[in-house]
Amino acid sequence: MMELQGICHKMHAALKEDSVTDQQASKANVEYKFILDRSEIDLPFLPGQELEIEWTGNIYCTSCGAKTPKSYAQGHCFKCFKTKAECDLCIMKPETCHYHLGTCREDEFAHNVCFQPHIVYLANSSALKVGITRVNHMPTRWLDQGATQALPILKVGSRRLSGQLETLFGTQVADKTDWRKLLKGEAEPLDLIQQRDQIIEEFAPKIQAIREEFGQNLEFNESVEFLEKEQPREFVYPVDQYPEKIKSLNLDKTPKIRGVLHGIKGQYLIFDIGVINVRKYSGYQLILRT
Structure with missing residues (x-):
């Protein structure tokens, strides 16, 4: 024992x-x-x-x-919950990042986490979903969500920028996983390449507008890079x-x-x-x- x-x-x-x-x-x-x-x-x-x-x-x-x-x-604990940047609302909703307003809880945290390259991805856990993660958190983020398929579609320069794009795509694609369906079996395979191409084409004008807005930030490199050569990854649990x-x-x-x-x-x-x-x-x- x-x-x-x-x-x-x-x-x-x-x-x-x-x-x-x-x-x-x-x-x-x-x-x-x-x-x-x-x-x-x-x-x-x-x-x-x-x-x-x-x-x-x-x-x-x-x-x-x-x-x-x-x-x-x-x-x-409650004290850390109220004071640590890792517990702020913007961690759950990155599009609400408020560093640019001068109200971030921890400047060092922002530089080490929020202004690192992020990936916007499509995944298949219980169904198609869109999500974001830091580049160095692939594939951990997908595995934590129980995804059986994942495809990086965009690489961006900050967490807030990735959150803006996730919110944009979220008008058409879910950004949550149905944990009950996740645990009842394997999700039906999806053509993530086709899904990616449809999303990029549909939102092209709005993506360009976001690129132009964030491209004016001279302090940080908040670029948007399309990842056309990426292929879907598949996972077996x-x-x-x-x-x-x-x-x-x-x-x-x-x-x-x-x-x-x-x-x-x-x-x-x-x-x-x-x-x-x-x-x-x-x-x-x-x-x-x-």
Whole structure:
């Protein structure tokens, strides 16, 4: 029997190095590591294996480390939630970035995160969606969302610019994933190249207007680059069996759960008794037992 205890963070998802020969055109297998106290642990995943998760009742802020009675914004205490830039509304809605207004919570955070190259992409998780991510967060962002297909379509110079484009495309394409459909099976394959071409053609005048508006920023390089040569990437998750009905497991209500692990997709563990979103419990002190 194995027992591990520590502060939970979102699982680390990556592509198996030997699963593809050309990641631009082939399917790649996804593997996971559980994170406790910021140390990576090979998740004891075997089809049919039992896994127990117990919450000790303690929660610690993933930013400052202070003990907190409640978790805010996926693992923060209330003080950090109100003061840290990573918890500001513009993280969820990047088009509302207010750095240019001089009201950013942390100037260093803005330079290290918001003014780094971002990708606007199409993905297929439960259906077609549009999203954004920093260049160095590919393919992690797609894997965290449980996408089976993804295609970068634009590369831009800032988070606010990527948010403007995501909002623009969001008038025609969803920007959210239906997590219940995600966990019921694989999404029907889509022709992402065709979807990309339709979107770019339809929104060409508005994209150009946004390029001209942001191109006037001399402090940062807020360019827009079309990624015509990119090809769809496809991902295969370690799921042995999908549930017929979705039951969400809640450690706040049931601090100890034990079940047979059937798979992992996105940030969800799929058990025979239900599913649990690991990322939701960032900052929770957990005990894992097999």
